[in-house]
Amino acid sequence: MSSRSPRQRRHEKTKQEILQTALGLIKEVGFENLSLREIARRVDYSPAGLYEYFDSKEGIIQALSNEGNRQLLEALSSIQKNQSRSVTCYLVEMCLAYIDFALHKREYFTLMSNLPSERTTIDEPVRADSPYAVYLETVQAAIAGGEIQIRENFGPEEITYSLWAFVHGMATLRLTHLMHFQANFEPVNRLSLELYLASLA
Amino acid sequence: MSSRSPRQRRHEKTKQEILQTALGLIKEVGFENLSLREIARRVDYSPAGLYEYFDSKEGIIQALSNEGNRQLLEALSSIQKNQSRSVTCYLVEMCLAYIDFALHKREYFTLMSNLPSERTTIDEPVRADSPYAVYLETVQAAIAGGEIQIRENFGPEEITYSLWAFVHGMATLRLTHLMHFQANFEPVNRLSLELYLASLA
DNA sequence: CAAATAACCTAACGTTGTTCGGTATTATAA
DNA sequence: TTATAATACCGAACAACGTTAGGTTATTTG
Incomplete structure (x- = not known):
């Protein structure tokens, strides 16, 4: 089920954390006010750091839509x-x-x-x-x-x-x-x- | 029908021009990409100038919704x-x-x-x-x-x-x-x- | 142990909506 | 007609945004 290497596991984990944070943020401020920078603040990353996990803000939205x-x-x-x-x-x-x-x-x-x-x-x-x-x-x-x-x-x-x-x-x-x-x-x-x-x- | 003073008439006219420009812009780029600055560019005003006619970008949207x-x-x-x-x-x-x-x-x-x-x-x-x-x-x-x-x-x-x-x-x-x-x-x-x-x- | 990859950040760029302060232009009142 | 007030407009700035480039550190692989 989960990927073998610890790194891949961690990667998947923070990916999910980002998604959950984004979801909570939407719940709070609405979809139209979703901010990538605010997500970054809440998961304690720099804005640029998120791009290691998603291609763009749209990518996060896509992933959430699939979920x-x-x-x-x-x-x-x-x-x-x-x-x-x-x-x-x-x-x-x-x-x-x-x-x-x-x-x-x-x-x-x-x-x-x-x-x-x-x-x-x-x-x-x-x-x-x-x-x-x-x-x-x-x-x-x-x-x-x-x-x-x-x-x-x-x-x-x-x-x-x-x-x-x-x-x-x-x-x-x-x-x-x-x-x-x-x-x-x-x-x-x-x-x-x-x-x-x-x-x- | 139209307001008496020339100034009020001009005011109403450019107000309509702004609205029509905004509408055309939405048609082109979609609602989510509507930009107040781009509206200003097209009606040849500074961004700040539009605030003489509408309180905010939302005000323009409101007016268009009513129409x-x-x-x-x-x-x-x-x-x-x-x-x-x-x-x-x-x-x-x-x-x-x-x-x-x-x-x-x-x-x-x-x-x-x-x-x-x-x-x-x-x-x-x-x-x-x-x-x-x-x-x-x-x-x-x-x-x-x-x-x-x-x-x-x-x-x-x-x-x-x-x-x-x-x-x-x-x-x-x-x-x-x-x-x-x-x-x-x-x-x-x-x-x-x-x-x-x-x-x- | 060396090379390669992944993770992460700082700084910057080009946008955006909005506000402030100032300057013309126009209308109103004396 | 002239002083005063209101309107119209702009340049510059602010804060926030998404995204990218370049660099550094950590981890994995050969």
């Missing part, structure tokens, strides 16, 4: 396993889990929102380790089980996209326009999603 | 007048207009996405000149016409919110994650929205 993607993937996958009802029910829970992740790990979410997918065409394969893939898989299971019907120009990918857009909208709205709105959106979100999924049957 | 809000409002309102079918049909077109605005005037849209609403509670009144108000009005018309049914914990505001989240998700996804995806999303968006609205009947 966030991994965590979101994990959050979504754990839903699929822990329940045992209809597939559509899974779907709703997964959708709500997406929103939950956005709200409670917003340090990660705001990072990830700015990164484009490398898939440029419907013909290209879906990245297996993407949240989208998890949704797609579940939608396909729902179709196979007859819980969701496909239509003209509205196959599994289109359905998955629309669900993703729905929850992504709920999440981003909550974090931006509605950031100061005092209310629990979970019931409304759940109901909306259930209604939409019902219309796909 | 964007005005334009979005106009785009949405024009839908309502030019058509003459069912209210639900209006709604779909208005939703698609939101996405259209986001894609074709993304300089404005990206600005606006970062600004929080001042409404903090469901009890506070809705700002009349907000896109949300336009949607809400139309949803209420649809309810009054019997095209949409309200439910427990799912009144006009909740329905409007869910629609807004839906289209906002479609718009932001298209501009971030799916920015390089080569496809026309309009048919899928339309179909999704029609299905969702049908489930509200």
Whole structure:
């Protein structure tokens, strides 16, 4: 698992320390105020020293985005396993889990929102380790089980996209326009999603 | 309409020139790379000179956001007048207009996405000149016409919110994650929205 | 033990947003 | 019309930023 040489181990360790510090800093001051120099101060390095571990500030952000993607993937996958009802029910829970992740790990979410997918065409394969893939898989299971019907120009990918857009909208709205709105959106979100999924049957 | 004194007129004019220059700059280099000094270079002012017209860089962004809000409002309102079918049909077109605005005037849209609403509670009144108000009005018309049914914990505001989240998700996804995806999303968006609205009947 | 590599720092460069002090220019009031 | 006040504008500076170059020390490898 960990690299053999002590040096490589130390390297990996401080790399993680830098990342965790950066994450905490984002939590404190927000993504747009993330400062490489402040990270350096907190890990007790000179600004230049960090460049031994990351190519640039953007590199740190990239690494954190990947980690966030991994965590979101994990959050979504754990839903699929822990329940045992209809597939559509899974779907709703997964959708709500997406929103939950956005709200409670917003340090990660705001990072990830700015990164484009490398898939440029419907013909290209879906990245297996993407949240989208998890949704797609579940939608396909729902179709196979007859819980969701496909239509003209509205196959599994289109359905998955629309669900993703729905929850992504709920999440981003909550974090931006509605950031100061005092209310629990979970019931409304759940109901909306259930209604939409019902219309796909 | 315009202020009486020549000085005030000139002031307003260069203010607009600054805003337009800033807008063009955002179009060129993106919001995150907007530079006050570069704006100053292009309008042939010293950086300090701009502070006679705006309190800060943020002030310029604020002004542009307001203008964007005005334009979005106009785009949405024009839908309502030019058509003459069912209210639900209006709604779909208005939703698609939101996405259209986001894609074709993304300089404005990206600005606006970062600004929080001042409404903090469901009890506070809705700002009349907000896109949300336009949607809400139309949803209420649809309810009054019997095209949409309200439910427990799912009144006009909740329905409007869910629609807004839906289209906002479609718009932001298209501009971030799916920015390089080569496809026309309009048919899928339309179909999704029609299905969702049908489930509200 | 020598050579090579990795780790780290100081100093600097070119940016950025913003403020201060001063100088013109224009409008207002006597 | 002239004195006073307000506006418009700029040069210079400040503090902060991301990044790079060059150099020094520590560690690993041959």
